[in-house]
Structures are given as structure tokens and as C-alpha cells.
Amino acid sequence: MNFDLTDEQEMMRDTFARFLDENSSTVRVRKAHETAGFDSALWSGLADLGAFAMRVPEDAGGMGLGLFDAALLMEEAGRTLVSGPLAEALVAARLLGQLGGQEDLLEQAIAGEAVVTIAMHDLAERPKQWIAGGTVARAVIARRGSEVVLAVLAEGAAKAEENLATTPIAEIELAAAELTVLASGEEAVQAFGAALEEWKLYMAVALSGLGRQALQMAAAYAGERKAFGQLIGTFQGISHPLADLVCDTDGAKFLAWKAIRDIFDGSAEAGPTISLAYWYACDAAARAVAQGLHTFGGYGLSNEYDIHLYNLRAKAWPLVAGDPALALEEAGRRLYAGEQPALPESGEVPLDFDLGDEARQVCAEIAELFATKVTPEQKAKFHYSWEGYVPEVHKMLAEHNLLFPGLPEHLSGRNITPYARIAAMGEMERQGYNTPGANVAAMVAMVIDKYGSDELKAEVLPQIVNGDVLCSLGYSEPSCGSDVFAAQCKATQQEDGSWRIDGTKMWTSGANLSTYVLMLTRTNPDVPKHKGLTMFIVPLKTEGVTVQAVHTFQDERTNVTFYDGVVVPDSWRLGEIDGGVKTMSAALELEHGGGFSKVMKAMIEAAEALTEELGIAGEVRTQCRLARSVAHLWISDMLTYRSQWASVEKKPNHGFGPMSKMYSSEKFLSDSRDLLDLTAPVSLSKREGPAGFLNQCYRHAAGTTIYGGTSEVHRSMVAERGLGLPRTRG
Structure with a gap:
């Protein structure tokens, strides 16, 4: 598993971050309002750093870098509110390089001398449409039926007008422009479709960076502003919403990261993950900037405070493509109706969410034991709680040195890597044998081993590690x-x-x-x-x-x-x-920052089965609500992976474990409620099968936000460790 960047990527990100801190400061962003929201000097500087060449194929004069490299730039662009259509320019330059025939224009685009952007909708259906960067663009790449065309804009074709965030958008009659066919046929359409998918990923990470920065600004203000004699950051009414939104903005970025890795792996989840990342980022950023502005109170409404710039830009960037909720419908079709999008090439991806070969071997061993050593009668007793404890299974796992994979070898009887330990515990849960009893026994064994007397180590510790007692x-x-x-x-x-x-x-x-x-x-x-x-x-x-x-x-x-x-x-x-x-x-x-992904996944699968039985699986509302739950599941997975990776690799602790637990339990609760609604009234029944399981999930989920530390406790930990807010607990 790996969440680290390569050394080259770290250097590249730092270079862009330093440049943007200086050249896309909020002072410069405000100054760009005087020129319809476009900063030409910033644009030239980005070109000098190679930004527009990043995704252009090497044989077309570009750098041929991967999606993830460009995503790192876009996160910094979001953080600093870049004044110009950067996401659109990146994909347009790549298309020019892929399709060929416009070498002079491509060279000018890479050099920052010409702005080339992209149209989001088919000209055959929308000859007139809003274009990001339209007021400053020399050309627009668009799809027209089975053709990809280049619209060269005449002077005056794009009229600047006041808009929400003073960005250089324009509504343009593209059909009236000088059109050149760049390519036609299925391959050309696929290339253009892949460019739009790439744009969604860039927008997702940009909005994540924008939202995260708005939260950091709010946290900094809450750490210095006093009300009623106290720093307002100590008020949980201030800190807890910010903590929730840090999970959401990080989750949006991680969905985009997952999509990039899925493309690299050839996973069938790549298409729906792109749609969900874009949809989720649009929503998360909008909520983050609203809460950030609210934290400033009345000052947030003042033009003198920068937070309002983030509030406006969070909407201005994505809405040029239309209603973001359509992306959730798109995700539903991709998950449940077989829709297959064209995908961009990923390039090299340093991210890795795989636990490794040893983890797979241990999981296979556990699966074999449950298939051959556990009887149907014993499996019938399995339950997510302590009442699912089966002494014979507990003892059998101990005899195979698999009962306590999280303990060191002298206690567990087996020397396996930390990632294999994590996988082993997850596999037992996948088998339905949720083991809170074993988890607590492991904790007690660890404490006795470290702090216990010789008598405890001789009398009690062997009983625990041998699987004889709880x-x-x-x-x-x-x-x-x-x-x-x-x-x-x-x-x-x-x-x-x-x-x-x-x-x-x-x-x-x-x-x-x-x-x-x-x-x-x-x-x-x-x-x-x-x-x-x-x-x-x-x-x-x-x-x-x-x-x-x-x-x-x-x-x-x-x-x-x-x-x-x-x-x-x-x-x-x-x-x-x-x-x-x-x-x-x-x-x-x-502590490895566990969540509730396994039961969330089982809940979604039960809901999918039940909607099939009810004959509503093909309805848009069904697909959207299931897709939303899938987004929450995948974010829960990613937050847990980060927490586990940070724990194993001894990375700085920024509240990653509490984020994982709190987010997954809260989404388990809200999704269990929603899926119960979706499948009503049969979901009221406790009958065996998916209906009964959904019913149980609704009741089970309520407890997950309480035991192991309430969500409020974890929100305080996230606020303090992840945002640097003052202590909110006594």
C-alpha cells in the first residue's frame, strides 16, 4: 500500500505550490477581476513551468506525464483559485497532440501564447453553449456528432459578461465559428470522451483543494477569534462541522485518486468512480466553502475577507458543464446499466491500495478454514456483536495462529507483515465472523504483556492467547x-x-x-x-x-x-x-483506523438484490441512491487505507484514524436509513434474506456512531489534529 508521491512528484508539486502561492495569491485573484478573471502573466508563468505540456504526448512535443501528475497541479490550482481555464486547457492541449494537424496552435498553447479550451456538449445538439475561458480563447475543441472539430474564434465572437465569480466564461455560438475537422469516427469520439472524463478528474481534485483551503482558513480564524471570552474554535458547533467537511473534501480527492488507480489497473470500477468523484467533489466543496464562510460570521460576507472568493469559485468552475447531479445519474448508469465510458490513459501511478501477496495468502488460508472447519450450525450463530462468539471457531483460529493477527509473533504465534494482519482481520469479517471478543482479548493480551506482573503473564496471558477465554x-x-x-x-x-x-x-x-x-x-x-x-x-x-x-x-x-x-x-x-x-x-x-466498510458493502449488496426483487432496479432514483451509497463506501475504504498506511509506515498522525471511523459510521447510519426507505415497505420485515439484513443494518448502524468513541469525540479529535483547532474537550 502506498499514498506517497515519488521524489519527482514531490518536487514538481512543491514547485507549482511555491509558484502559485506567489502568482495566484488572493491579491492577484482580485486583480484578475479587472481583466474578466484571466491572469495572462500567471498563464505565461504556468507555461514556463511546463504545465500545458504535461499531458501532451511526447511524440507531439509534450512531456507525456500521467494523470496523477496533472492532478497534483490541479489540487494546487484549486487551493490558490487559479485565474484561467486550466483544467480545460490541459485536456485541450492533450487532444491537439493526440489528433494532430494543428502543430502551430499546439505549440502556441504549450507556450501559453494561445488559450485553447473545450466545449462540454455536442455541437449537433447545442450549437450555442457556455465555454470555460471563452472570453480569452483563441480556439475551442468540440464534438459534432461523429466528428471532433476545432472552432477558431473570430474577434468579438465571445462577449464577456458579469458572472458569479468573475471567471472568463462566455456563451458562444460555436456553429458560427470557423470550424476545422480534426478527426472523425469512433476513435475520434472516444478520444474526445476520454478528455471529458479527464476534465472531471481534474475538476474533482481542484475542488477538493479549494474546499480544503477554505476549511483551513476557517480553522485559522476560529483559532484567533473570540466570543463570550473564548476562542470560537473551542465551540463544538464551530469545530465539528469543519471536521465533517475535512472528511468530505479529503474523500473527494481520494475518489479521484482511486479512479486514476482504477484506470491504471483496468478495473471496471474506473468509469463509475470518475463520475462519483466529480459529483462528490462538487457537493463537498460547495458545503465546505459555505461552512467556511459561516465560520467568519458577518465578516465572511465582506469583500475584504478572502473566504467569499472561495465560496463563489466553488460553484463557478464546475457549473459551466451543467448540473453536477447529472453525474450521479451517470454513475448509476455506469454501475447498474452497463454504460461504458471512454477512459483517458493513466500513465504511471505511484498510488497503491493493495495489501500485497502475503495478505492474499493469509486471506486464502482463512477462507479455506471457514469453508472446511466451520459447520453450517456454527455459521448460523455468527453475528456482528459479541453474541456471535462461537467458542469452537475462536479456538480453531487460535490453533492455526490466526486468532490475533494484530499481535506480535510471541503472542500471536505467527510473524506476518502489518498489511497481512490488516487483511486477515478484514477477511474474518468478510466471512461473517465479526470478532469484537477477539479484538478486545488481543488488546488485553497486549496490555498484560507490556505491563502485567509475572503472575498475570503466567496465569492469564496463556489462557487468552490460546483462545480459551474472552x-x-x-x-x-x-x-x-x-x-x-x-x-x-x-x-x-x-x-x-x-x-x-x-x-x-x-x-x-x-x-x-x-x-x-x-x-x-x-x-x-x-x-x-x-x-x-x-x-x-x-x-x-x-x-x-x-x-x-x-x-x-x-x-x-x-x-x-x-x-x-x-x-x-x-x-x-x-x-x-x-x-x-x-x-x-x-x-x-x-489502532489501524478501522471503519465499517465490510458491512456497508454487504448492506449495498442486499439493497441491490432487494431492488431486483421489487422490480425497481432499473429506475433512475434507485440507481442514484445506490450509487451514492457506493461513493460513501469507497470513500470509507480510502480513508481507512490512508489511516492504515499512515499507522504502518509511521507517518504523522493528523486524525486519520478518527476520520475513518467517524465518516464510515455516519455514512453507514445515513445510508442504512436511505436504503430502508428505498426498499419500503418490505424492508420493515425481519424475514430472512436481504430485507431482514437491511432491517438489521438500520438498527446496527445506530450503535456504530456511539461505541468505540462517539462521533462527537472523533470530530473533536479530527478538528484538533487535522485542522489545528483549539481543544474542544475538557
Whole structure:
């Protein structure tokens, strides 16, 4: 897996970024308004850096670089609001190079001496249409039926007029221009169609860069502006919407990245991913700039503040092609009606979202075990919750050294790469064996191995790693919820050195199935709450422990556990007295930023099957809503991949794990609601099959935004780590 750029790409991106910071500053963007939104000096400078030659084939005098290289430029162009039709010029120059016959014009376009742009719609259907860069263009490449033509614009053919963001657009009667046929036939039409797909990718990454910058500007303002005596960035009403939108803008970029990699791989997902990336970026950028402006309050409306420039440009760039919602319909046709678009050549792509050969081998081994060692009766017990625990399967995985792939070799019994570990855990979930019990047992084993006494390592640790027992977590309390460090369950040391534990733990999932609980207790009430905590292993069969069931509407059992004078020896303490926070950190070593992609995918597949049964699969509304859910699924995948990659490769932590969990759980919730609506009223039934599964997903999804840390907690983490906002939690 790789999210890194090559050294050459890093250098190229930095070069463009530095140039644009200086030559496309907001001062220059405002200045360009005086010349209908086009900065000729900027255009010449981009040409000097080779921008317009990037995608032109080498045999036509260009650089022959890949889609991803140009996408890096476009992200920087979006961040700096480039004044000129850059995306259109890139694809137009490539078309001139591919189709040939216009060498002089191509040379002028590459040199920045002539602006050549592209028409979005067939001249046979729309002879008059809006053209990006129309007021400054010397020529426009367009499709006319089965021909690709060059429209050379006469002076005065394009009339500048006031528009939303003062960009150099114009409505032009192209049929009245001097037209030259560049090429005709299926191959020419395919080349032009591929150019439009390339434009969508460039627009997606540009809008992502634009939206991300608007959020950064808002975060910076929220970090210095005070209201009611506090920085407004500490208000969750300010920080949390920004955190949501960082996920959306990053997700839009990653959809475009996925599309580029899909083209390189020849994946059937390439076409729909392009459509979804463009649609999603249009929507995400529009929401990001609106929230960014809102963060500035009334100042955001003032012409003196730059945020309004982003608000206007987010709409001005894509709408020249028409309603972005049409791209969602297009994605639906590509996913579900067999529509096959022409695709541009990708060139070399450094991105890699594959977990590798070892990961595939481990997954194949797990699949074989589930096919040969797990009975239908055992599979019938599988469930996403702790209640899906099957002791025989748990033990079988331990015997094959596959129960705890995330643990080091001396605990798991197997030395595999981190990516193979990630794949193994995903494969078990794909098999339907969701293993929260195993995940918690792994966490407890890690903590005992790092902080446990010799007695715990000899008595408890072997039981866990051999698959003989489960463990649960005693973190949350009735009065604390996600604020686990506010725990009040008290541990008092006795004269003989042992500890007496008294109190209540809430949401002790699996306590009815477990032998031990990893418990966070209050050992010192006289110091700040983070400093007076101590961790223990407590046997759940000990006198004074009561486990009481709490049933949820999700078909899931959890528990409330009571501890009344429970005594454990000091040797069952983990770490230092009052050092519980440090001890808990060991569990974070297993953090890879997981999400809920597997169940989201299964939910979509169930919805697809049910819409077929209901006879609505061919309807546009059905295709659009399924396609929207697919976009959320693929973004969830990409955010998770980034988080896993950053964890494994020890990259800086910018809240990638919380972004992955929060985004996927929130989209799982909203999509489960929407797909339940789409397939109503049969989705009301709990009958076996896709209807019952969708029904369960709707109930299951509600919990995913709560356990493992609520979405609000994760939003605060994203705001702080990803946007640099001040701390929003006590």
C-alpha cells in the first residue's frame, strides 16, 4: 500500500505550490477581476513551468506525464483559485497532440501564447453553449456528432459578461465559428470522451483543494477569534462541522485518486468512480466553502475577507458543464446499466491500495478454514456483536495462529507483515465472523504483556492467547459515557497490599461471555482526573461481581456490571498506581483506523438484490441512491487505507484514524436509513434474506456512531489534529 508521491512528484508539486502561492495569491485573484478573471502573466508563468505540456504526448512535443501528475497541479490550482481555464486547457492541449494537424496552435498553447479550451456538449445538439475561458480563447475543441472539430474564434465572437465569480466564461455560438475537422469516427469520439472524463478528474481534485483551503482558513480564524471570552474554535458547533467537511473534501480527492488507480489497473470500477468523484467533489466543496464562510460570521460576507472568493469559485468552475447531479445519474448508469465510458490513459501511478501477496495468502488460508472447519450450525450463530462468539471457531483460529493477527509473533504465534494482519482481520469479517471478543482479548493480551506482573503473564496471558477465554472492557460508567477518564469506580488498597474495588461499569459488552475484565479505576480522587487512575485485571467470577444484561434494539446484548467489595491482589494491577492513562496507551498499538466498510458493502449488496426483487432496479432514483451509497463506501475504504498506511509506515498522525471511523459510521447510519426507505415497505420485515439484513443494518448502524468513541469525540479529535483547532474537550 502506498499514498506517497515519488521524489519527482514531490518536487514538481512543491514547485507549482511555491509558484502559485506567489502568482495566484488572493491579491492577484482580485486583480484578475479587472481583466474578466484571466491572469495572462500567471498563464505565461504556468507555461514556463511546463504545465500545458504535461499531458501532451511526447511524440507531439509534450512531456507525456500521467494523470496523477496533472492532478497534483490541479489540487494546487484549486487551493490558490487559479485565474484561467486550466483544467480545460490541459485536456485541450492533450487532444491537439493526440489528433494532430494543428502543430502551430499546439505549440502556441504549450507556450501559453494561445488559450485553447473545450466545449462540454455536442455541437449537433447545442450549437450555442457556455465555454470555460471563452472570453480569452483563441480556439475551442468540440464534438459534432461523429466528428471532433476545432472552432477558431473570430474577434468579438465571445462577449464577456458579469458572472458569479468573475471567471472568463462566455456563451458562444460555436456553429458560427470557423470550424476545422480534426478527426472523425469512433476513435475520434472516444478520444474526445476520454478528455471529458479527464476534465472531471481534474475538476474533482481542484475542488477538493479549494474546499480544503477554505476549511483551513476557517480553522485559522476560529483559532484567533473570540466570543463570550473564548476562542470560537473551542465551540463544538464551530469545530465539528469543519471536521465533517475535512472528511468530505479529503474523500473527494481520494475518489479521484482511486479512479486514476482504477484506470491504471483496468478495473471496471474506473468509469463509475470518475463520475462519483466529480459529483462528490462538487457537493463537498460547495458545503465546505459555505461552512467556511459561516465560520467568519458577518465578516465572511465582506469583500475584504478572502473566504467569499472561495465560496463563489466553488460553484463557478464546475457549473459551466451543467448540473453536477447529472453525474450521479451517470454513475448509476455506469454501475447498474452497463454504460461504458471512454477512459483517458493513466500513465504511471505511484498510488497503491493493495495489501500485497502475503495478505492474499493469509486471506486464502482463512477462507479455506471457514469453508472446511466451520459447520453450517456454527455459521448460523455468527453475528456482528459479541453474541456471535462461537467458542469452537475462536479456538480453531487460535490453533492455526490466526486468532490475533494484530499481535506480535510471541503472542500471536505467527510473524506476518502489518498489511497481512490488516487483511486477515478484514477477511474474518468478510466471512461473517465479526470478532469484537477477539479484538478486545488481543488488546488485553497486549496490555498484560507490556505491563502485567509475572503472575498475570503466567496465569492469564496463556489462557487468552490460546483462545480459551474472552476478556471484556470495564471503561465506561453510567455517569461518564465516552469520558472514560472521569471514571469513579473506586479501587482502595488494603493493609495487606490487595485492592478493594467498588462501583459500577456500563456497556461492559461480553461480560456474560468473558472470564476477565480489564478495568479502569479511580485510585486517587485528589488529583486531576487523568492522573488518578489505575488499571486492573479482575476475574468476573470473583465474589462481589454481578453481571446484569442490557438488551438493545439492535439484537445485541451488552451489560452493566456491579463491583461490591471485590478484592484482587496487587499482582493483578497493570502498570503504576495512578498510571492508568499510560497503561491504556498500550492498547492503541493495535489502532489501524478501522471503519465499517465490510458491512456497508454487504448492506449495498442486499439493497441491490432487494431492488431486483421489487422490480425497481432499473429506475433512475434507485440507481442514484445506490450509487451514492457506493461513493460513501469507497470513500470509507480510502480513508481507512490512508489511516492504515499512515499507522504502518509511521507517518504523522493528523486524525486519520478518527476520520475513518467517524465518516464510515455516519455514512453507514445515513445510508442504512436511505436504503430502508428505498426498499419500503418490505424492508420493515425481519424475514430472512436481504430485507431482514437491511432491517438489521438500520438498527446496527445506530450503535456504530456511539461505541468505540462517539462521533462527537472523533470530530473533536479530527478538528484538533487535522485542522489545528483549539481543544474542544475538557
